[in-house]
Amino acid sequence: MPQPKVKLVVTGDDFGYCPRRNRGIVECFLKGGVSNVSLLVNATSAVDAAELAKRHLIPIGLHANLSEGAPVSLNLKGSTLLNEEGFFHGKTGFRKALQSGQLNMYEVEQELRAQVKRFCELVGHLPFHMDGHQHVHVLPEVREVFAQVVADFGICYTRIPVEPGLHGCPLIPPHLRDFYIQVQKDALSSVEVFRRHGIRWPDVYLGLTTMGQNMSVASVKQALSYALGASSLNNAFTGAQSDSPAPKTDRPITAELMVHPGHPSRPQEGGCGQGPDDFSQSEDRQHELETLTDPSLLAYYKQESIQLCAFRDL
Template identity: 85%
Template sequence: MPQPKVKLVVTGDDFGYCPRRNRGIVECFQSGGVSNVSLLVNATSAVDAADLAKRHRIPIGLHANLSEGAPVSHNLKGSTLLNEDGFFHGKTEFRKVLQSGQLNMYEVEQELRAQVKRFCELVGHLPYHMDGHQHVHVLPEVREVFAQVLADFGICYTRIPVEPGLHACPNIPPQLHDFYTQVQKDALLSVEVFRRHRIRWPDVYLGLTTMGENMSVANIKQALGYALGARCLANSLTVPSTGTQTDEIAAPDTDRPITVELMVHPGYPSDPLEGGCGQGPDDFSQSEDRQHELETLTDPSLLAYYKQESIQLCAFRDL
């Protein structure tokens, strides 16, 4: 067979969040729309998700969670990671606590190690990859701890959420666009940290511009078009002095396929009384956008496009 132009890892995030998310992700995998999943080990349906991954031989990694729900470690009473109710601070508040200098990095490390160990208990092997729920793994200080934990466990792959074309996407609300831009700044500054620890990641990351209602066959094709023309972000990325310019793409290594990760969140909307990570499902999980992503990712025209363009779906373990 001819060598593919792109090796595409389509990762279904938040596996384990609720039974309906699990069911949708498995259906998406069986239909060829997802090739890899990322498990939330502190989610209420994590045990079921791990069993499904084993039963259906779904390649699986760890979606390390420091921002939503209850911790895995039993030694975090009174921790700086937790609010007064004993739950993680949340996506926005976690960042505020970190910026205030009040987050204890030893506690971050303790929780990350506990989540890796819990993953191994559930799945039976180490994660093939490990990234951060709500992109916390690229935040200042956290990225140092995260990279060290990856290196200590021998987990080779992570996610660097720097997306070509983000700044040209007109469909993202301003507030969300600001958040994504900050995520990319943090991600660019994490490159040196992960590289120093010999951690790798796919050449190109996609998923911010194709999330939820913005996902369509046309938008995925457009995003992959950027990837087809993109340089190898993994090993040649030079961090700009401003940390803001992410769309300058150099010539790729033509001797091998470009590797791409597409982050997705397919499933069926959560029941309001079922799921989550200890506090119930959030609005994101209950949104009809979950099913919209599922239907888009399994659209026959998209699967035909992959074949036509020599885009081979694979998993992190195949890289």
């Protein structure tokens, strides 16, 4: 077989969130729309998700969660990671607590290690990759602890959410743009930390500009166009690869496309201990599922020599 131009990992995040999300992600995998999943081990349907991954031989990694729902570790009573109800502080609350110096990094480490161990109990092997729910793994201080845990368990791959073309994307509303730009700054500051621990990641990350209603066959093609040429990659992603120069023509470019397909969660069904959020209940989940399995997108992959694969295949 000819060498592909791009090895593309299409990762379905939030596997385990609820039965309907699980079912939609599996449908997407079976139709060729996703090639990899990321499991929330503290979610209410994590056991079901792990069984589905085994049954359908779905490559699976850990979506480490420090911001939504209840912890896995049993040693965090009164923890700085939790609010008065015993739940994580939320996407914004976690960042505020971190910025004010309120979070204990030893407790972060305890929880991350507990989630890796829980993953192994559910799935039967270590994660093929490990990233952070709501991108918490690239935050200051957290990234150091995260990298050490990943390295200690011998997990090879993570996610560096720095997306070519993000700054020029007109589809993203201002409040999300500000958040995404900060995510990118944190991610770039994580590069040296992850490199020092021997952790790897694909050449290109995609997914912030193609989330929800912004996802279309055209927008996915546009995002992928940045990955199709070594010169574009070198300009857009300088410094963010672990230890290799810009890809040459003798090897494929590697890329990850982060996606969130599924059937929308029903109220009071799913979540990580507090019920499903608006993001999971949105019809955007169905829209992503339909787009990712659109025959014209799957044909485009073949036409452009884009090979869908998993982190374990890189």
